[in-house]
Amino acid sequence: MGKNFTPHRIAFYVGIIVIWQIISMVGVWPDNIFPSPYEVAEDLAYSAADGSLFYGIATSMWRLSIGLAIAISGGVVLGIFMARVEVINQTVGSLVLGLQSIPSIAWVPLAILWFGLTDGGIIFVTAIGAIFAVTINTYTGVKNIDPHYIEAARNMGAKGSQLITAVLIPAAFPYMISGFKQGWAFAWRGVIGAEILFSFLGLGFLLNAGRSLNDVSQVISIMIVIMVIGLVIDTVVFKKLENKVMSRWGLQ
Amino acid sequence: MTKLEAKNIVKHFSHESHKLTALDGINLKVEAGDFVCLVGPSGCGKSTFLRIIAGLEKPDEGQIMFDGHPVTETSPERIMVFQEGALFPWLKVQDNVEFGLKMAGIPKEERAKISNRYLDMMQLTKFANSYTYQLSTGMKQRVAIARALVMDPDVLLMDEPFASLDAQTRDLLLVEMQLIWEKTKKTILFVTHNVAEAAVLGTKIAVFSNRPSIIKKEFENNFPRPRVTEDESLLKLQQDILAELRPEVKKSRE
Numbered sequence: 001m002g003k004n005f006t007p008h009r010i011a012f013y014v015g016i017i018v019i020w021q022i023i024s025m026v027g028v029w030p031d032n033i034f035p036s037p038y039e040v041a042e043d044l045a046y047s048a049a050d051g052s053l054f055y056g057i058a059t060s061m062w063r064l065s066i067g068l069a070i071a072i073s074g075g076v077v078l079g080i081f082m083a084r085v086e087v088i089n090q091t092v093g094s095l096v097l098g099l100q101s102i103p104s105i106a107w108v109p110l111a112i113l114w115f116g117l118t119d120g121g122i123i124f125v126t127a128i129g130a131i132f133a134v135t136i137n138t139y140t141g142v143k144n145i146d147p148h149y150i151e152a153a154r155n156m157g158a159k160g161s162q163l164i165t166a167v168l169i170p171a172a173f174p175y176m177i178s179g180f181k182q183g184w185a186f187a188w189r190g191v192i193g194a195e196i197l198f199s200f201l202g203l204g205f206l207l208n209a210g211r212s213l214n215d216v217s218q219v220i221s222i223m224i225v226i227m228v229i230g231l232v233i234d235t236v237v238f239k240k241l242e243n244k245v246m247s248r249w250g251l252q
Numbered sequence: 253m254t255k256l257e258a259k260n261i262v263k264h265f266s267h268e269s270h271k272l273t274a275l276d277g278i279n280l281k282v283e284a285g286d287f288v289c290l291v292g293p294s295g296c297g298k299s300t301f302l303r304i305i306a307g308l309e310k311p312d313e314g315q316i317m318f319d320g321h322p323v324t325e326t327s328p329e330r331i332m333v334f335q336e337g338a339l340f341p342w343l344k345v346q347d348n349v350e351f352g353l354k355m356a357g358i359p360k361e362e363r364a365k366i367s368n369r370y371l372d373m374m375q376l377t378k379f380a381n382s383y384t385y386q387l388s389t390g391m392k393q394r395v396a397i398a399r400a401l402v403m404d405p406d407v408l409l410m411d412e413p414f415a416s417l418d419a420q421t422r423d424l425l426l427v428e429m430q431l432i433w434e435k436t437k438k439t440i441l442f443v444t445h446n447v448a449e450a451a452v453l454g455t456k457i458a459v460f461s462n463r464p465s466i467i468k469k470e471f472e473n474n475f476p477r478p479r480v481t482e483d484e485s486l487l488k489l490q491q492d493i494l495a496e497l498r499p500e501v502k503k504s505r506e
Contacts, residue, residue, distance in 0.1 A: 148338035151308050156352030156403060157328045166355065170342040249341045250385030 035217040040224070043217040052206070057225065060191055060202040063119060067126025068187045072180060075131045079138025079179075080168060093139070096132050104129025104190035108197045122194045122202070129190030130183035137179025141172030177245050181238040188230055255319065255439045256282040256305065256407060262313035263300055274300050276464030277314070282407075282456075287433055287440045289450035291497060292460025293504035298443045299335075301460075302409045305441065306332045319406070328352055331405040335412045337396040339384045345395050346371065346380040352403045370398040373432070390421035397429075401436065410442045414449065423481060426452050430478050447493050451486045452479045459496045462503040469496045 017037050024036035031039070047053035078096070082089045107125045115121030145168065153167045169176070195204020203222055210218030246252040261278040264271050274297035282288055290298045303309045305316050307326035316323040318330065331352075339348050347354075349367045358366075371377050374394040384392060393413050400408055414422045426449065433440060433453075444450050450457045457471040471493060475485055 146338065148334050148336065149340060151326075152332065152334060152338040153351070153355075155306055155308065155326050155328070155330075155332050156399075157355045158351075159355075162355055166351070167340070170340070173342065247385070248383060250383070 032214065032216060035220065039217045040221045043215070044221040044225070047206070047218070047221070053225065056201070056203045056206045056222075057229070060195065060204065061229075063122050063195075063202065064126055064187050064191045067123045067191060068130055068180075068184060070123070070127040071130035071134050071183050071187060074127070075134025075179065075183065076138050076169070076176065078131075079135045079176075080142055080164060080172075082135065082139045083142035084168075089139075096135055099128075100132035100136065104186060105193045105197070108194055111194070112198070117198050117200050119200075122191060122198055122200070125194040126187045126191045130187040133182040133186055134176070134179040137175050137182065138172060141175025141179070142168055144175065145171040174245050174249050174251055177238070177242050181234070181242065184233065184238065185230075188226075188233075192226060253284045254281055254317075255284040255286070256280075256441075257317040258301070258305070258314070259317060260314035261301065261304060261311045261316070263297065263304065263309070264312050273464035275304075275311070276466055278465065278467055280458060280467055280470075282439060282441065284406075284439055285437050287442065287453055287455045289454035289457045290441065290443045290460060291445065291447060291450050291457060291493065292465065293462050293497070293501040294445060295504060296460045296463055296465045296500070298460050298465075299411050302332065302411050302441060302443055305407070306330050306409050308332070328356075328403045329405055330407045330409060331400040331403050333393075333396050333400050333408065333410040333413050335415055337384075337392045337413075339392055339395055339399070341384050343383075344380065345376060345382050345384070345387070348384065348395055349376075349398045349402055351399060367398075367402055370402050373401070373435075374398040374428075388421075390417050390425065393417065393425065397432070401432070401438075406439060408438050408440045410440065412443050412445065415445070422449070426481065427478055429453060434477070447490050447497065448481045448486075450493065451490045452481055452483070457489075457493055459493060460500070462500040468500065 020037050024031070024034055028034070035043075044053070047056075078092070082093045082096070104125055107128050108121075111121040111124045115124060149167055149171050150163070153163055158166055191202070192204040192207070195202040196208045197204075199205055199208050203226055206222045207219055207226075210216070210222060243252070258278050258280040261275050262273070263275040264273050266272070278301055280288075290301065292298045300309065304311050305318075305323065307323050307330065323330075340351065343351065346364075346367055349371060350363045353363045353366060368377070368380075371380055374397060376391070376394055376398060379387060379391060379395075384395065387395065396413065414425055417425065430453065432438075440453075442450075442453055444453075451473065454471075454473050457473060458467045459469045459471075460466075461468040471489060473489060475483070475489075479486060
C-alpha cells in the first residue's frame with residue numbers, strides 16, 4: 001500500500017474549514033446564506049443535544065435497513081433465477097435492465113399514490129432503488145461461476161436447492177457483495193431523496209425542514225451527517241467485508 | 253467382474269458451425285479393481301470420455317454400462333477428480349472433503365470421523381482448517397483426491413490431476429496414488445498425456461487415436477509395484493506406448 005496519507009488528509013480537511021471560515025468572515029455573503037463552520041457545528045450540537053439528530057438518523061437507518069433487506073433478498077433470488085433459467089433472463093431480465101435506468105426518486109409519485117405518506121412508501125422507494133443493482137450483480141456472479149464447481153457438486157450428489165445454497169450462492173458471493181455495496185449506495189440516496197419529498201421524519205425531512213425555515217446551517221450540517229454516514233458504511237462495513245471475501249475466495 | 257463398459261461411444265461437437273467428431277466409437281471394458289490409464293494426443297476427447305462416464309455429458313451414440321446398468325446421470329458412485337481440483341474456495345479443507353457427505357445428509361460427528369480418516373491418509377490433517385488459497389497446487393490435488401475418496405465411489409475418474417504439478421510433487425503423488433489404489437481397491441480411470449505416468453500407474457493403458465478418436469491399442473501392465481518413473485523395466489513399455497502415440501500426436505498437429 002506504500003505511503004500513509006493520513007496526515008495529508010487531515011491537513012486537507014483542516015484547510016477546507018479554515019478557508020471556509022475566512023470566506024465567511026470576509027462577509028461576501030450574509031450569514032444566513034453562507035454560515036461559518038462554527039455556526040454549522042453549533043447547529044449540529046443543538047440538534048444532537050435535543051435528540052432530533054439521532055432520532056432522524058435512527059429513522060432513516062431503520063427505513064434503509066428494511067428497504068435494503070428487501071432489495072437484497074429479492075435481488076438475490078431474481079438474479080439466481082435469471083442466471084439459471086434462460087427464459088426468465090430473456091423476459092424478466094430485459095425488464096430489470098429497463099427498470100434499473102429509472103432513478104429511485106422517479107418512483108416517489110407512484111409510492112405516494114400507492115402507500116400514502118407512510119414509512120411503507122419510503123421503504124418501497126428505497127428497496128426498488130436498490131434491488132436491480134443486487135439482481136444484476138448476482139446474475140453476473142452466478143453466470144461467472146467456474147462450471148467445474150457445479151459439476152463437482154452435482155457429481156457428489158448435490159441437487160436442487162442444495163446446489164443453490166451450497167454452491168451457487170457462495171461461489172457468486174464476491175459479485176454479490178459488490179451488488180450489496182452498490183445496492184446500499186442506491187438505497188442511501190433513495191431513502192434521503194424520498195424523505196425530502198415525503199417530508200415525513202428522517203434526515204431527509206430535517207434537510208427539508210431546514211430549507212423551509214431558511215436555516216442554511218441546519219441544511220449544511222445535515223448534509224455533512226449524510227456524507228459521513230455514507231462514508232463510514234462504505235469504507236468500514238463494505239470495504240472490510242469485501243476484502244475479507246476477496247481474500248477468502250482467493251481473489252486477492 | 254466387469255465394472256464398467258463403454259459401448260461404441262460417439263460424441264460430436266459443433267465448432268463454428270461445422271460438426272466435429274471427438275469420439276468415434278469408443279469401446280472399453282474395465283474390470284473391478286483395474287487401474288486404467290487413458291493416453292492420447294491433446295484434444296482427442298479422452299477428457300470428454302471421462303465426463304461421459306461420470307454422467308456429466310451425454311454421448312450422441314452408444315452407452316456406458318456400469319455394473320450392468322446404463323449410465324443416465326451423474327452419481328457419487330463415479331467420482332471425478334478435476335484437473336484443477338475444482339475445490340470450493342469458500343470452504344475450509346475439512347469442509348471441502350466433507351462436502352459430499354453433507355449433501356447426503358450424514359450427521360456432523362460421523363462426517364468428521366470419515367473425513368479425518370482420509371485427511372490422515374492424504375497427510376492433510378495439519379491443513380484441515382486451512383482455506384484452499386493457502387495451499388500449494390500439490391496440496392490442493394491431495395484435497396481433491398481426499399474429497400473423492402470420502403464418497404467411497406466404485407470408480408474414481410481422474411482427469412489429468414497431476415498435469416500442473418512440479419516433477420518432485422508429481423513423483424511423490426505417483427507413489428501415493430499406487431498405495432491408495434492398493435489400500436482402497438478402487439477401480440480407477442486416469443487420463444494423462446504423460447506416458448511415464450501411465451506406465452507407472454496403470455494396470456492397463458489405452459491409447460486414443462487422434463480425432464475422430466477410437467481406442468487404438470490397449471497394453472497390459474503387470475510389473476510389480478511400487479513402481480517409480482525411473483524403473484528401467486518400464487522403459488520398454490513406455491517405448492511401445494510412444495510408438496503408438498507418436499503418429500497420432502503428429503496427425504493432431506497437422
